[in-house]
Amino acid sequence: MTLAMPKPDAEAMARLPDLLTRLKGVLPADNVIVDPRGLKPYECDALTAYRQPPLAVFLPETVAQVAAILTACDALGIKVVPRGGGTSLSGGSFPLADGVLLAMGKFNRVLEVDIENRCARVQPGVTNLAISKAVEHLGFYYAPDPSSQIACSIGGNVAENSGGVHCLKYGLTTNNLLGLEVVLIDGSVIRLGGKHLDAAGYDLMGVLTGSEGLLGVVTEVTVRILPKPSTARALLIGFPSVESAGDAVAKTIAAGIIPAGMEMMDRPAIHAAEAFCNAGYPLDVEALSIVELDGPPAEVDDLMQRVSEIARDCGAVSIRASNSEDERLAFWAGRKAAFPAVGRLSPDYLCMDGTIPRHRLAEVLTGITRLSGKHGLRVANVFHAGDGNLHPLILYDANLPGELDRAEAFGADILRLCVEVGGVLTGEHGVGIEKRDLMGTMFDEIDLAHQERLKCAFDPNHRLNPGKVFPVLHRCAELGRMHVHRGQLPFPDLPRF
Amino acid sequence: MASTLKPRDTRDVAEAVAWAAAEGQPLEVLGHGSKRGLGRPVQAEHTLDLSALSGILSYEPAELFMTARPGTPRAEIEAALAARGQMLPFEPIDLAPLYGAGGGSIGGIFAANLAGPRRFKAGAARDHLLGFKAVSGRGESFKSGGTVVKNVTGYDLSKLACGSFGTLACFTEITFKVLPAAEKTRTLLLFGLDEPAAIAAMARAGGAPHEVSGLAHLPAAAAALSQVGYVRDAGKPVTAMRLEGTAISVAARLEALRGMFPGIAQEELHGMNSGRLWTEIRDVAALLDAPLVWRLSVPPSEGAATVARMRSTGAPVTGWLYDQAGGQIWLGLDGSDAAADKLRRELPRGDGHATLIRAPDALRAAAAVFQPEPPALVALTRRVKGAFDPKAILNPGRMWAGI
Ligand SMILES: Cc1cc2nc3c(=O)[nH]c(=O)nc-3n(C[C@H](O)[C@H](O)[C@H](O)COP(=O)(O)OP(=O)(O)OC[C@H]3O[C@@H](n4cnc5c(N)ncnc54)[C@H](O)[C@@H]3O)c2cc1C
Numbered sequence: 001m002t003l004a005m006p007k008p009d010a011e012a013m014a015r016l017p018d019l020l021t022r023l024k025g026v027l028p029a030d031n032v033i034v035d036p037r038g039l040k041p042y043e044c045d046a047l048t049a050y051r052q053p054p055l056a057v058f059l060p061e062t063v064a065q066v067a068a069i070l071t072a073c074d075a076l077g078i079k080v081v082p083r084g085g086g087t088s089l090s091g092g093s094f095p096l097a098d099g100v101l102l103a104m105g106k107f108n109r110v111l112e113v114d115i116e117n118r119c120a121r122v123q124p125g126v127t128n129l130a131i132s133k134a135v136e137h138l139g140f141y142y143a144p145d146p147s148s149q150i151a152c153s154i155g156g157n158v159a160e161n162s163g164g165v166h167c168l169k170y171g172l173t174t175n176n177l178l179g180l181e182v183v184l185i186d187g188s189v190i191r192l193g194g195k196h197l198d199a200a201g202y203d204l205m206g207v208l209t210g211s212e213g214l215l216g217v218v219t220e221v222t223v224r225i226l227p228k229p230s231t232a233r234a235l236l237i238g239f240p241s242v243e244s245a246g247d248a249v250a251k252t253i254a255a256g257i258i259p260a261g262m263e264m265m266d267r268p269a270i271h272a273a274e275a276f277c278n279a280g281y282p283l284d285v286e287a288l289s290i291v292e293l294d295g296p297p298a299e300v301d302d303l304m305q306r307v308s309e310i311a312r313d314c315g316a317v318s319i320r321a322s323n324s325e326d327e328r329l330a331f332w333a334g335r336k337a338a339f340p341a342v343g344r345l346s347p348d349y350l351c352m353d354g355t356i357p358r359h360r361l362a363e364v365l366t367g368i369t370r371l372s373g374k375h376g377l378r379v380a381n382v383f384h385a386g387d388g389n390l391h392p393l394i395l396y397d398a399n400l401p402g403e404l405d406r407a408e409a410f411g412a413d414i415l416r417l418c419v420e421v422g423g424v425l426t427g428e429h430g431v432g433i434e435k436r437d438l439m440g441t442m443f444d445e446i447d448l449a450h451q452e453r454l455k456c457a458f459d460p461n462h463r464l465n466p467g468k469v470f471p472v473l474h475r476c477a478e479l480g481r482m483h484v485h486r487g488q489l490p491f492p493d494l495p496r497f
Numbered sequence: 498m499a500s501t502l503k504p505r506d507t508r509d510v511a512e513a514v515a516w517a518a519a520e521g522q523p524l525e526v527l528g529h530g531s532k533r534g535l536g537r538p539v540q541a542e543h544t545l546d547l548s549a550l551s552g553i554l555s556y557e558p559a560e561l562f563m564t565a566r567p568g569t570p571r572a573e574i575e576a577a578l579a580a581r582g583q584m585l586p587f588e589p590i591d592l593a594p595l596y597g598a599g600g601g602s603i604g605g606i607f608a609a610n611l612a613g614p615r616r617f618k619a620g621a622a623r624d625h626l627l628g629f630k631a632v633s634g635r636g637e638s639f640k641s642g643g644t645v646v647k648n649v650t651g652y653d654l655s656k657l658a659c660g661s662f663g664t665l666a667c668f669t670e671i672t673f674k675v676l677p678a679a680e681k682t683r684t685l686l687l688f689g690l691d692e693p694a695a696i697a698a699m700a701r702a703g704g705a706p707h708e709v710s711g712l713a714h715l716p717a718a719a720a721a722l723s724q725v726g727y728v729r730d731a732g733k734p735v736t737a738m739r740l741e742g743t744a745i746s747v748a749a750r751l752e753a754l755r756g757m758f759p760g761i762a763q764e765e766l767h768g769m770n771s772g773r774l775w776t777e778i779r780d781v782a783a784l785l786d787a788p789l790v791w792r793l794s795v796p797p798s799e800g801a802a803t804v805a806r807m808r809s810t811g812a813p814v815t816g817w818l819y820d821q822a823g824g825q826i827w828l829g830l831d832g833s834d835a836a837a838d839k840l841r842r843e844l845p846r847g848d849g850h851a852t853l854i855r856a857p858d859a860l861r862a863a864a865a866v867f868q869p870e871p872p873a874l875v876a877l878t879r880r881v882k883g884a885f886d887p888k889a890i891l892n893p894g895r896m897w898a899g900i
Contacts, residue, residue, distance in 0.1 A: 116700045116798040117824075139706075161649045172646075174653065175624050188873035191847070195796035197616060197824055198660070200850035200868035201896070202878055203623055206656025210649045227706040254559035256582060256677030295708065296753070299746030355645040357560050389647040427647035435650070442650055443640070450639045450885070451652045457880035469651070482518070482635055482887060 002408050003050065003091075003433050006467045008098035015076045016055055019100070022076075023058075026068040031106070033057040042083070042101050046148075047091040047434055049348070049404055054081065054095035061106045063181070063189060063219045069102060070217065071187035074463050080185075081465050082213040084125060084153030089351050090432025092160060092212050092468060099466075102217060104155050110134045111220070117195045119178050120225050124155025124218045128162075131223060140225040143170035146428070147336055155218045161210030163428040165261040165292070165335075168386035170226070172428070174209040179222035182208060182215075185459045195222060207454065212430050213465040215458040229294035232260065233304060234331045237311045238285030238318035242266060245287035246361035248314040249385045252291070252307055253358065259307065261292040262386030263335050266365065269342065269380040269393070270334075276341030279334030282318050289385060290331055338382045339393065346378070346395035348404075352411050354418030355427035358388045367417050368392055375410040377403075389427035390418070416441055431469045439471050453479050501544040507630065507638050507669040513545055514667065515636025518888045526663035526892050528568055531601030532592055532609055536662050536895040537866050538858045547604060550669060553577055562627060562644050563675055567604025567668040574603050584678040587621050588613030591780050595790065595855055604668045610660030613779035614711040614739070617703070617821050623659035625674040631658065631666035634886025644672050657881070664892045664900070665885040679741035683751050684711070684766040684774060686727060687736040687758055692716065692801035692819075695736045699822040700798060701757060702738050707750040711739030711775055712822040719783035719818045725774045727764050737766075737774060781854075784816050787829025789856050791840065795849035797824040804828070806843040812836040833857075837864040867896050 020032065033039060039053040055078070060066045073080050079099030086093050095101050107123035113135055114120070120131055120142070128149040131142040145164035146152055152162070158180065163172045170176070179193035192205040199205055208215050239245035245264055252259065265273065265288045274281045281288055289311075293303045308319050322328035334341070342349055356364050365381065372379045378395040392414055396407035415425050415435065419442050425435045439448060448470065455462070456476035466473055502524075504510040517524050523541040527533070529548055551568040558581040565574060571591070578584055589611035593600050607629075612621035628642025641654035658666060690698055695714040702709050713736070720728050720735040728735050738754060740747050755763060766774060777783070784790050795803050800823030808814045813831040820827070830836065841851050850868035853861060870878060875897075882889070882900055894900070 114796075114798075115704060117796045118700075118703060140704075161653065163647055167647070171620065171624065174656070175620055184873070184877070188876075190871075190874050190877065192874075194848040196794045196849045197821065198610065198612070198621055198623075198794055200794075200852070201660075201870055201874070202665075202881055203610070203656045203660050204874075204877065204881070206623055206659070207653055209656070210653045227704055230706045250559050253561065256680075258676070295742075296706075296746055296749040298749040299743055302743060302745045355643075355647045357557075357645060359557075359560065384647070387647045388645055422643075423645055424643045424648040425650045427645070428649055430649050431651065439651065442643075446637050447639045447641065448651075450633060450637075450641070451654065453884035454652055454654070454657070454881065457877065457884040480884075480887065 002405055003437065005096065005433070006473060008096070012077050013055055013098045015078060019072055019076050019078055022072045023068060027058060027060065027065050031059040031061065042095060042103065045086045045088040045091060045093040047089055047094060047432065049398060050091055050094055050433065052095050052097055054101040055097065055099055057101045057103055059103050059106050063183060066102070066183045066217055066219055067187040067189060070183055070185050073100060074185050074461065079463055079466055082159070082217050084156030085127065085151045087148045087152045088156065088160065088430065088432060089353070090426065090430040090434040092430050092432040094433055096467065104153065107219065113138070114195065115140070118225055119195055119222055121220065121222045122154055124158070124221055125153050128152050128154055128157055135225050139228050141228050142176070142223055143226050144173050144176055147339065154221050154223065158209050158218050158221055159211065159213045160428065160430045163384070163389070165263055165384060168262055168384070169258050169260045174206060176224045177205060177209060177221065178224055180205050180208060180218055181220035183217045183219055185463050193222065212432060212469055214455055214469060215464065231297045231300045232292060232294040232328060233300050234290055234292045234322045234328045235304060235307060236320040236331045237289045237291065237316050238282040239287040239289070240285065240315055240317055242287045242365045243362040244315040245289050246385070248289065248311045248316065249361070250358050251310045251314060253386070255306065255310060257303055257306060259291050259386060260294040262289065264289045264383050264385035265335065265338065266381040268378065269338055269382045272341040272345050272380055273334035273338050276344060277333050277337050279330055281334055285317060290335055335382065342380045342393045342395065347397045347399065349396065350394040350407050350411050352390070352392045352394065352414050353426045353429040354415050354423055355387070355389045356418050356421050356423035360421040361385065361388070364390070364417060364421060368414055371410055371413045375406050377407055377410055388423065412438060433468055436469060437471050449479055456480065499542050501546050503546045503549050505549050507632065510547070510632045510667055510669055511636050511638045514632050514634065514890070517543065517890045518634060518636050521888055521890070523890045523893045526667050528602030528605040529570070529599055531596060531598040532605050533598070534596040534855060535592065535609060537898065538862050539892050539895050541893065545667065547667060548602065554670065558583055561675055562672055564644065564670060564672040565603050566670055567602060569603045571600045571603060571606060578675055582678055583675045586615065586619040586676040587625055588615040588779060589622060594780050594782065594785055604671060607659050607671055607673070608661065608663050608668065614713060614775055614820050617824065618708070618710045623656050626655040626659055626671060627674055628672045629655060629658060629668055630670040631668045633666040634888060634891045638669065642672070646674060662892060662895050664882060664895055667891065681744045681747045682739065682741050682768050682771045683747050684771040685738045685751060685754055686764040686766065688731050688762040688764070689733040690736050690761065691734065692804065695734065695819070696798060696801045696823045698736055698758060702754060703822050705757060707740065707754050708742070709738050709754070710741045711737065713737045713778045714819040714823065715783065716817065718816055722783045723774065723777055725766065725770050727766060727770070728774060737778070739771065739775060778818065778820055781827045783818050784827055784829035787815055787831065789830035789835055790854045791828040791830065792852045792854045793826040793828060793844070793849065795824060795826065795845050797822040799845040799849070800824065800826055803843060803845060807840050810836070810839045810843060812839055833860070835860050835864045841868070865897070
């Protein structure tokens with residue numbers, strides 16, 4: 001438990017009754033939870049090692065209610081943590097003792113499906129999978145597909161800029177959004193984009209995406225939907241070493257092939273997945289990759305062949321091609337269940353999320369094995385190999401004193417390693433509280449100050465989700481100060497004309 | 498006294514901007530200056546010329562990214578990519594024909610968030626900027642993002658920087674995603690569709706699983722100006738649908754796409770002619786003679802109706818064409834009145850915007866070049882500008898008067 005939150009503000013907490021009074025005519029009593037029993041289910045997100053009941057939970061149903069809650073909280077100095085499905089793995093929706101949790105679950109309607117413009121307008125509490133379900137009968141789907149898609153909300157996806165196995169070809173959340181409606185902390189409602197492309201003015205939709213609930217509350221999302229590919233087939237390829245598997249990934253991309261998905265698992269992950277769901281994975285290999293190709297049948301057949309050849313050249317020992325939709329889904333079943341499968345190996349696990357340049361894969365995995373020895377904890381690796389996004393799963397037992405601390409130290413070492421080889425701290429799970437204190441390994445103070453000032457432009461009093469993302473909470477007034485040195489001789493040797 | 502500052506490296510840029518901030522001296526920030534015609538003219542005594550910050554710093558084809566200094570010529574970037582069979586997937590419009598000012602720099606392409614016909618499939622410049630280093634209006638050098646596609650570490654300032662026209666920060670280094678160029682390109686032409694029918698046909702093609710990467714419609718007058726024989730000599734409106742990919746795939750998809758439009762006169766263009774036609778569409782070749790050019794961004798299904806409404810306002814519309822399935826419309830006007838308010842009133846309600854792409858300086862200084870925003874958004878835009886450039890010295894007024 002190494003991650004500390006800012007000390008709760010007792011005075012702000014004492015103003016809860018004032019807040020409830022202010023909201024009386026706006027938010028029905030049924031949409032407010034304050035009793036400890038009712039708060040309990042909201043005490044954590046998917047970073048379950050950290051628990052803290054919020055001051056209160058509000059469940060708004062209208063944009064006007066969201067605006068009223070934000071305005072009142074801003075005025076009374078009470079913090080607000082937005083929450084969608086609560087599946088964040090980085091503590092993005094982790095509650096604050098002195099903050100209300102704004103649970104967006106009642107914003108659960110698909111507002112419009114517009115096939116002519118190939119988009120859907122939905123409320124933020126709609127789950128990721130529900131969007132695809134809503135357009136499925138028309139032959140369409142929503143491309144970004146996080147493994148948590150039955151539970152996570154599109155609002156949470158926007159806040160985290162979530163990805164999935166199909167992001168290699170179809171992009172992340174940010175590449176699949178057309179419009180947002182957002183309520184700012186001062187209660188103003190802004191609409192960014194719409195059914196057209198490229199909003200006028202600054203790309204505020206782009207910067208709100210992935211902002212982890214720190215800039216505004218999303219109340220409506222317009223997403224692009226895509227026609228379902230006419231065929232999709234997958235290859236299940238076993239390799240004698242992680243190096244050869246990594247090599248095949250790099251060579252496939254270098255050959256100009258961008259598969260719909262290209263995933264990899266190491267030995268411990270393969271065994272865990274196979275034991276969990278009998279997907280038919282080979283157990284005598286060191287690495288397994290799943291490559292999905294989609295498009296017209298002729299193209300898919302052709303690329304299956306090309307990818308297989310590359311794999312064989314890299315030393316693949318087994319190659320299976322799916323010959324039916326059931327078989328394709330079976331190939332994926334193990335991968336999709338990798339987290340719970342690994343969860344059975346150990347009472348607890350931490351899921352990490354670094355990204356590295358593809359060609360450093362083997363080297364980083366060797367490093368992770370070394371770190372596993374150093375910290376005395378087991379690790380299983382699954383990754384979105386196509387885009388270099390690693391998910392090492394660190395196994396630990398929270399009931400053994402000190403193990404969580406060790407697991408966290410191990411995780412931090414892995415992420416530092418990712419940054420060292422030219423990668424980043426998080427590919428899709430977000431910084432939240434989990435990676436907050438590591439931000440300094442990627443950014444210096446000036447970099448961070450530029451990000452924090454953007455926060456100040458949206459939320460000058462740090463009401464929205466404070467304590468997340470940034471290691472230090474600077475006051476906006478302090479950040480805005482400029483130290484100008486007047487009268488110095490400017491750039492004496494700069495060429496001028 | 499007016500001067501041009503020509504920094505050689507990041508430190509020079511930081512020094513120059515710090516000086517300007519201290520002295521309250523606005524700077525016109527330029528790469529090659531090829532896009533000075535886009536946006537409002539900047540009133541600044543001093544020019545910050547970034548063209549000396551040039552050169553490709555790192556290019557690893559297998560990692561699908563390139564890092565370059567902002568002043569690197571577009572032509573140099575495209576040549577380096579082509580040599581390895583890769584491309585800028587967002588197909589940025591080349592404004593040289595419209596502005597007569599050269600191909601410009603890679604920094605300018607990102608600062609203006611340009612994109613071409615492939616936009617609806619591949620994204621715009623904003624979808625490809627993976628990270629950057631820049632100097633903000635505070636005279637401080639900072640970085641954001643990285644070199645990998647999957648990265649949510651901190652705010653995605655790349656998105657904000659794209660399309661901010663140098664009003665927030667000056668790029669000193671940019672890293673962007675690149676992709677393999679397609680093996681084969683084919684274009685299906687449909688002849689004789691009127692505009693509503695063309696919009697409907699493009700929606701059907703875009704809604705089918707054939708991965709079309711270009712959907713454009715040229716009214717007869719625009720088609721007649723093409724250099725591509727099949728298009729120029731059609732004597733009719735021409736609807737163009739592009740397919741790219743492996744040879745096997747393109748052949749299969751082309752057949753399927755043809756089958757969707759029975760009874761409509763068709764033709765198919767191969768590689769060379771395809772390339773020529775899509776370059777013409779991308780660079781708005783049909784409107785090169787129009788003194789005033791607008792770019793409209795609307796929901797694709799509203800394209801034809803929007804043009805019809807705008808023409809009926811009495812504004813002297815002389816030519817137009819539809820790109821991106823009808824979602825991007827280029828409109829040419831005669832005369833010396835940009836008709837900004839008149840045209841903008843006819844945009845679909847609350848869903849679309851219009852940018853004045855070509856007009857004389859005086860007109861662009863007087864008219865709102867970019868779509869005016871509602872008050873809450875203006876206030877937020879001002880605060881964002883202030884966060885990066887508190888003294889308002891970087892390209893003041895380039896996007897909106899007073900910002
Ligand atoms: C088993 C499992 C598998 C996963 N697999 C993937 C994966 O493949 N890819 C991936 O990218 N992620 C994955 N995740 C992580 C997680 O599901 C995503 O981050 C998801 O987008 C979170 O959505 P949520 O609705 O649960 O958000 P929450 O956890 O409720 O919130 C996440 C963040 O969003 C903010 N937020 C939520 N709603 C709003 C709103 N309306 N307005 C403003 N801010 C808001 C919160 O404040 C918080 O910062 C996985 C998680 C689990 C548990």
